[in-house]
Amino acid sequence: MTTLREAPSPTKREGHIPGEPGLWIMLLGDMVVFAVFFGTILVLRGRHPELILSSQPALHQGLGVTNTLVLLTSSLLVANGVRLARARDARAPRLFLGALACAVVFAGIKAIEYTDLGTNGHSPGTNDFFTYYFVFTGIHLGHVVLGSVGLIVASRLARSTHTGRNRDSWLEGIACFWHLVDLLWIVLFALLYLVH
Amino acid sequence: MTKPIQLGMAWCGVIFVAIFFPGLIIAGFFPPIPPGHSAAEVAHQYQQHADAIRAGCVIMMIAVGFSLPFSAVVSTQLARIEGRWTPLCYTQLAAGAVGMVAATFPLFFFMAASFRPERNPDVTQALNDIGWIPFIINWPPAVCQAGAVAVAVLADRRGDPVYPRWVGYFLLWACVAFTGSSLLLFFKSGPFAWNGLFSFWLAATFFGSFFLVMTWGTIRAVKRQFAPAGVEADTLLQTA
Amino acid sequence: MITRDRTLLVWAILVLATLASWTIGDDHLTHRQNVVAPTVIAIAFIKVRFVGLQFMELREAPLLLRAAFEAYVAVAALVLIVLYLAY
Numbered sequence: 076m077t078t079l080r081e082a083p084s085p086t087k088r089e090g091h092i093p094g095e096p097g098l099w100i101m102l103l104g105d106m107v108v109f110a111v112f113f114g115t116i117l118v119l120r121g122r123h124p125e126l127i128l129s130s131q132p133a134l135h136q137g138l139g140v141t142n143t144l145v146l147l148t149s150s151l152l153v154a155n156g157v158r159l160a161r162a163r164d165a166r167a168p169r170l171f172l173g174a175l176a177c178a179v180v181f182a183g184i185k186a187i188e189y190t191d192l193g194t195n196g197h198s199p200g201t202n203d204f205f206t207y208y209f210v211f212t213g214i215h216l217g218h219v220v221l222g223s224v225g226l227i228v229a230s231r232l233a234r235s236t237h238t239g240r241n242r243d244s245w246l247e248g249i250a251c252f253w254h255l256v257d258l259l260w261i262v263l264f265a266l267l268y269l270v271h
Numbered sequence: 272m273t274k275p276i277q278l279g280m281a282w283c284g285v286i287f288v289a290i291f292f293p294g295l296i297i298a299g300f301f302p303p304i305p306p307g308h309s310a311a312e313v314a315h316q317y318q319q320h321a322d323a324i325r326a327g328c329v330i331m332m333i334a335v336g337f338s339l340p341f342s343a344v345v346s347t348q349l350a351r352i353e354g355r356w357t358p359l360c361y362t363q364l365a366a367g368a369v370g371m372v373a374a375t376f377p378l379f380f381f382m383a384a385s386f387r388p389e390r391n392p393d394v395t396q397a398l399n400d401i402g403w404i405p406f407i408i409n410w411p412p413a414v415c416q417a418g419a420v421a422v423a424v425l426a427d428r429r430g431d432p433v434y435p436r437w438v439g440y441f442l443l444w445a446c447v448a449f450t451g452s453s454l455l456l457f458f459k460s461g462p463f464a465w466n467g468l469f470s471f472w473l474a475a476t477f478f479g480s481f482f483l484v485m486t487w488g489t490i491r492a493v494k495r496q497f498a499p500a501g502v503e504a505d506t507l508l509q510t511a
Numbered sequence: 512m513i514t515r516d517r518t519l520l521v522w523a524i525l526v527l528a529t530l531a532s533w534t535i536g537d538d539h540l541t542h543r544q545n546v547v548a549p550t551v552i553a554i555a556f557i558k559v560r561f562v563g564l565q566f567m568e569l570r571e572a573p574l575l576l577r578a579a580f581e582a583y584v585a586v587a588a589l590v591l592i593v594l595y596l597a598y
Contacts, residue, residue: 090573093572096436097436097437097439103579105447106583114591114594115468121595124598144526147525151518151519151566154565250567251567254567257562258563261555266591268536269532270552270595
């Protein structure tokens, strides 16, 4: 790989807000809401540990791990995509599309998991554990869909010929939303699939 | 002449919240009557607290009236952002009007239930259900309203935006939170039921905050509209 | 270390942490859930911190934003671990 000239990084000393300040209200807010979800899961476990012990084994840990790795990889692609786009590197759009492909894989695996659970007689109404599983991963999946739309937009913004104002800011914002999607899944996976 | 009128209408947002929530509390609906209650329990509540429910509902009905002028003044400010063509302004206005109806007609069912509380408990429970379900689940008008404002705020190209940008992001977040009540039909208890953490408390918090944040933002916007810089910016936009 | 390499390194660490988490979560280290679960939760939030600081570039963010994020990670991890152990 040929050495890449990094674009000068923005005002390091004063601090650079990725995207724009208002966006972080939403990102941090979403993290707080999900934190309430996380707490709810553990409260359920505390009150009905036998429920978790009997229901959790129905989940595919292997698929959960795979999905975690898929999202981590997509975040890597997005982070590099932003970096390359700043440097007006023509490869940038491809990285965002790569991340989009990861998103599709994630959704596909989720579909397999949901179907598998369904055919084994586990639905959102079966018991509280499965309610939380389906609803929280479902809400997360909604975030994946939103984020995917963002990735499509990003792949267009990332073209080296793009001259719009605030284009770097938009890219950072979309990227940060995607990293949020990744970060929320990391905790969701741990609490739903591993902790009992 | 329009500045004091706009300011008055903007204050309606706070007035709405300030009257509505006490009304809800007086009726004994904060927190809501649990969906898991039997018909007998629901009927008992309406019989024991008939007058409180009647009074609370009338108070809430009056409160909701204030949301109408409030939506109108928000649309006025959105029109300043949009310039000549104002689709978002119309969306917000329509959504605000529909929202007012959405908040009022469930009250009519509570009122009817409280009018003859000695009737068959199954009927009372049915009226109670048909009040609570739309009251909590009907998020599309709220999302259209908050969403329209959010899009306008984030698309604002002025140097000195009409609403601060964080308001746009806050409203997007509120939109997502509003949709949480979609699942209430599937649960009679727990966090997704109509009195639960996600369907009720989260949505209620955002609902109240929406009006408070927008009142603050609108009052600020109206004041700046009539400051010299505001008048100049508006004129430039009209001729753009 | 230039950004490109550091980003890749963090990704590798995250992948390893995921696998470690899975192994520990599957009781391969110890069967005692009082040790396993808090460890899994802690690893998850360490991963979250890496995603924020490296991928979201919060290391270069103003102090207030970075502090808010770090506070979230610390408080959330702590509260969840306490919620787990409290029962």
